[in-house]
Amino acid sequence: MNEDKSPLHPAWRQWLAENLALGVSVEDVQQMLVQAGVDPALAREEIAAVGQHPYFKAALQVARHFGWLESLMDVYSELRARDGGRELEVREGVSPEEFFRRYYLGHRPVVLRGLMKDWPALGRWSLPYFRERFGAVEVEVMVGRDANPEHAAEQDRHRARMPFSDFLSKLEAAGETNDFYMVPRNDNWGREGLAPLRDDLRAPAGIIDPSLRPEQLTLLLGPAGTVTPLHHDNMNILLGQVMGRKQVRLVPSFERHRVYPHRGTFSHVDAAKPDLAAHPLFAEASVLEAVLEPGDMVFLPVGWWHWVKALDVSASVTFHHFLVPGGNTHLDAPF
Incomplete structure (x- = not known):
């Protein structure tokens, strides 16, 4: 699918890619699109297209690194909390x-x-x-x-x-x-x-x-x-x-x-x-x-x-x- 000809607004396409890369479920992003007035068939088509796009795959890899850092910071936060950090x-x-x-x-x-x-x-x-x-x-x-x-x-x-x-x-x-x-x-x-x-x-x-x-x-x-x-x-x-x-x-x-x-x-x-x-x-x-x-x-x-x-x-x-x-x-x- 040529994303430049997609009927979905570019801001929604960016939102879709960002949230999927950050781990939001397909079901949740699809529900949000439909609630915003996007046709359910178009929402499913866009979600499938995003998953195949090489830019999205690169973003997903970056998001995984980001997720590791967040996980490490969560561990550090918990350790500091036990040391009077709250x-x-x-x-x-x-x-x-x-x-x-x-x-x-x-x-x-x-x-x-x-x-x-x-x-x-x-x-x-x-x-x-x-x-x-x-x-x-x-x-x-x-x-x-x-x-x-x-x-x-x-x-x-x-x-x-x-x-x-x-x-x-x-x-x-x-x-x-x-x-x-x-x-x-x-x-x-x-x-x-x-x-x-x-x-x-x-x-x-x-x-x-x-x-x-x-x-x-x-x-x-x-x-x-x-x-x-x-x-x-x-x-x-x-x-x-x-x-x-x-x-x-x-x-x-x-x-x-x-x-x-x-x-x-x-x-x-x-x-x-x-x-x-x-x-x-x-x-x-x-x-x-x-x-x-x-x-x-x-x-x-x-x-x-x-x-x-x-x-x-x-x-x-x-x-x-x-x-x-x-x-x-x-x-x-x-x-």
Whole structure:
């Protein structure tokens, strides 16, 4: 059968080949096609044709390799679960040596307390403080997020510039919303006007490069209700919660197949209200959870999936230049 002359829409042919290669039964894919309005005879014909196509046979071989990797990750996930891997550790007094041995090199997240005791920011940062010292500074923020479910991946569509005082007024009046946010992808640290804010921070001794150059850290500031959807970063991150509280949910990097990846580093799953009918494997995911209070830090290992929601007007900073060779460990995703 010449697939170019097939009456079945190309998107359905792609869906058919993908699902058969991933092990969905012939009966289930046929039923789905028929329910979508495809004639049963055409559905059977297309399924038979796909099975004979050399491209599909190549895809099937790739899927088998993929399946082996998933199986190995499932075994690893089960072993880690028996070793406390289903709980997010909360620690105080962790030495740099233990941090790197158990968490950085162990690829484990952890909430760290007590590392921000010497931060002037904990006593200073507030909306009035920001307004008094930096109100006239022009900043870049993301706006109109509620109108676009893909706002996190399509950040360039949402950039806006305004005086910091105007942004602070929006924060004061907003209540709970996800419509606007100052995110790490805004270059506000590097702008001269906000540079003095870095003087209110301290690098965790023995863990983070003490120089605190602008390119080594980021600022997040937004209203209660701000949500960062489930995603992962391609390097290790240490996030410090300065003002307000944030709820975090994490899923291990080695459970990637359970979060239904989307656009590489994002997930199709709404971690706040997972649709287990659409994403049944997420029911098997190891979801680790915590509420970060001012003064808490959370280590997010490279590749670990995380969802974050601000419970109050919230200010956070992230560090990504550790005291290791090269400054960090990076995930070089193939595509």
